[in-house]
Amino acid sequence: MTELIFATHNLHKLQEIQSLLPNGIKLVSLDEYGIMQEIPETGATLEENALIKCKFVYDKTGQPCFADDTGLEVEALDGRPGVYSARYASLKKNDGENIEKLLYELQEKPDRKARFRTVIQLVWDDTYIQFEGIVNGKIAMEPTGYSGFGYDPVFIPEGHERTFAEMELEEKNTMSHRARAFEKLVQWLSENI
Numbered sequence: 001m002t003e004l005i006f007a008t009h010n011l012h013k014l015q016e017i018q019s020l021l022p023n024g025i026k027l028v029s030l031d032e033y034g035i036m037q038e039i040p041e042t043g044a045t046l047e048e049n050a051l052i053k054c055k056f057v058y059d060k061t062g063q064p065c066f067a068d069d070t071g072l073e074v075e076a077l078d079g080r081p082g083v084y085s086a087r088y089a090s091l092k093k094n095d096g097e098n099i100e101k102l103l104y105e106l107q108e109k110p111d112r113k114a115r116f117r118t119v120i121q122l123v124w125d126d127t128y129i130q131f132e133g134i135v136n137g138k139i140a141m142e143p144t145g146y147s148g149f150g151y152d153p154v155f156i157p158e159g160h161e162r163t164f165a166e167m168e169l170e171e172k173n174t175m176s177h178r179a180r181a182f183e184k185l186v187q188w189l190s191e192n193i
């Protein structure tokens with residue numbers, strides 16, 4: 001059994017990845033290692049933040065681990081909120097306020113194209129490697145649905161009529177940015193360990 005620490009404090013991310021795990025991989029949470037403090041995200045890109053989070057945990061534990069940094073990139077806002085998605089409206093990391101600000105900024109804009117981008121950083125025996133996952137879509141006119149987290153109530157993936165928040169976790173996992181990045185990680189592990 002391969003044990004991998006997931007360097008996140010976000011229980012929704014943990015739940016999504018948990019349900020994507022193939023046989024033979026066991027996920028270990030930060031709680032199980034007693035790592036409770038918030039990991040500073042001071043990078044200027046998703047790539048930098050994923051590396052910071054992963055390295056923080058690897059330096060403390062020496063165990064194989066990975067981190068996920070995700071951003072919502074909105075075309076009409078030149079890619080914002082992007083790496084600042086969590087603290088878009090304020091330093092408080094409040095999902096409701098972030099959505100409110102996003103809808104306000106898009107009020108006058110006809111182009112509502114957006115994408116979620118996830119960068120997963122893995123460290124395995126001193127090998128550092130990143131995997132990217134992207135899902136294209138658009139921003140809804142108003143929040144709908146109660147599943148998921150973050151910006152899910154306003155994100156409609158391409159080819160669908162419903163937001164991620166109107167989908168069960170299993171359906172989101174068939175197409176999400178996170179699932180696509182994690183799939184690449186699993187593939188890498190199957191070829192390299």
Ligand code: ITT
Pocket residue numbers: 007008009010013053068069070071072085086087095098148149150151152164176178
């Ligand atoms: P960790 O750093 O502990 O992993 P976090 O919640 O701070 O957790 P991020 O910095 O990656 O994670 O998240 C950036 C923002 O994007 C934050 O507001 C999330 O709620 C949002 N987000 C991330 N993944 C999402 C998803 O799958 N659906 C909707 N919103 C998401």
